[in-house]
Every structure is written in structure tokens, then in C-alpha cells.
Amino acid sequence: MHIAEGFLPPAHAVAWGVASAPFVVHGARTLTREVREHPESTLLLGASGAFTFVLSALKLPSVTGSCSHPTGTGLGAILFRPPVMAVLGTITLLFQALLLAHGGLTTLGANVFSMAVVGPWAGYGVYRLVRRSGAPLMVAVFCGAFVADLSTYCVTSVQLALAFPDPGSGFLGALGKFGSVFAVTQIPLAVSEGLLTVLVMRLLVQSSRGELTRLGVLVAGLGKKSAGTGSSTGTGSGTDAGPGTGEAVAR
């Protein structure tokens, strides 16, 4: 989903930079507040950023015969809400732009917008919707991660189609072209990302119940009860009470 260095006209590059900047600044404020108020969450924040680091380095073959990589932004968005991911995603993109010539500084704004802004927000929104419908936690996590991944690549396709409309068929023609390169390739990878995010969330449910309860991912009462038994059988499917109440209790 990286738009390569120099491959967006200057006006587009600047516009996407301007569009992304407020999200990153707001995210940085949210992140520092979170670390100041809850220093114990620093570790889990690091783990969320690390998940993005691993997944966005993982180039996987897809059904279209080309390779692409997941984004790993859904997990952090579900745990810490999307603003925090704007920062963690930007750090990942900067690393890749500066050391790997993957993406770029002129296209950083556009790449941040797709991977660190739209992806996390879309994924988080879907996670909340699915959770509110009464579905088990892990189903919501899968849907959230899947959408965070796929929406990122759809945004990239739109960004490129806006910058390079097809001379014959215009914006929509170009969108079809870039969409078949990015979005179609990404579908099985988004499934993979959903599965990996569920895996990590399951490990977190086993290892970090207290933290997940504080963050509102697990419901307080149930979390305490299971934590008391000290067993590792909780899969999260038993904790599917309303997410709204969990949030209310935890915050």
C-alpha cells in the first residue's frame, strides 16, 4: 500500500500531508496522556507498535500472483483507540521510508492517511459495531482487523486514482486499475491479518486480563472472576456482554 517516493504530484503530496498532520498531532497528545496517566500501559503500547512492525514487514503472496503485506494497525486501534495508532503507524512508515526506500517522505502524508488514519478508524468502527450487535469478542476483533487492513489498501487505490485518472475512463477507470493491484490482492492478506490479530488478542486475554479490562476490551466483572480462577481457558467468547458497559466500567 506504500506509494513510492516521488510518485504523487507535489500538490497531492502536500494535500495528504496537511490532511494527516492533525491526526498525528492529536494522536501524539493522546499517546503522551495515556503514558502519563497509565505508565503501566507503556508495555502494551510497545507491543501494539511491535505488532504493526512485524506485520508490515511480512510480504505474503496473494491469489492475484503478486505480493503484499498486512498493516497490523487493527490490534492497537481496538486496544488503545485509533488516535494512538496514527502515531505508531507513522513511526513504522518513517522507518520504512528512511531505511528501506519503501514508501517515501513526499508520500508519507498519503501513506499515513491510508495506513495510520483511515485503517485504524475503519477497523475500530467495525469492531465496535460488531461488538454492539452482541457478537463474541474474537469475531469483532477479526472483523475489525480485516477492515483496518482492507480499507487501507482501498484508500491507497483512491489516492492513486485521484492523482492519475485514466485518460480514457477517468477516475473510475484508474480506480479499477489500482484497485485490482491493491484491494483484490489484499483480500486474503486481510483474512490473514484478522487471524493473526485474533491470535495475539487470545494471548493477551490469557496474559493481560487486568489491562484489557481497564482498556474496556474485556468487561470488568467477568474479567475479575476469570482472573481469580487463574485458569487459562478463557477465550474471550465467554465475555461477550455489551461493550458499552465494559467501557463505562473501565473508564
Added chain:
Amino acid sequence: MSRNAKINSLLLLLVAVLAVVPLVFGLGDHKEEPFAGADAEAEVAITEIDPDYEPWFSPLYEPPSGEIESALFALQAAIGAGVLAYYFGLRRGRRQGAERERGTSTTAADVDDAAPAGSGA
């Protein structure tokens, strides 16, 4: 193997299957360069749509070879995996420590120096 571990292994297996299927069925065979990066394919698509477009900026640093590039990608993955492993290792250690403490404080409840040290996780 516990039920939990089975489910976790199944999740990993599914991811592996999803990655291997396109290779096994040769889904890249119709391409000149099978399984090239989507990012590179987008660059090709751009030059097809607008043959006159010239990238107006080039990367400040470019890995001198494909090997160095994959080394840096591996480094990125290793940093991420390392931090994740540190997190889960630390959690596991703390949980085991807490359980051990609980264990000793119940068996040695009547011993004077069984300090009920409260270690917050």
C-alpha cells in the same frame, strides 16, 4: 496439548495455508514476474496511465542491493517480534511469580515470616 494451544496452532496453520496456496497453485504463472510487490505493480500502472510522469523526488537512502533490503526487512520484523516476545515473556513471568507467591503464602500461612507482599502485576 490444551484446547487453547490447539486453537492458537490452528490459527497459525490457517495463515500459513493462505500464504502457501497461491504459490502451490502457481497463481503468479500468468505474470512476467510472478509474485512481485504490489507497490511496484502500482508504479507500473502509473507509468501506463501517464507515460510522461517522472518521479520528482528520490529516496534519501536506498538499500544498495536486494539482499541488504531483505536484511533490513528482516531487522524490522525481528525488532517487532522481539518486543512482542519480551512483552509476553514478562507477563508470563509475572503471572508465574504471582502464582508461586500465592502458593507459598497458603502453604506457609502459619509461618511468621510468610510476608504477604502485595506485588501488583
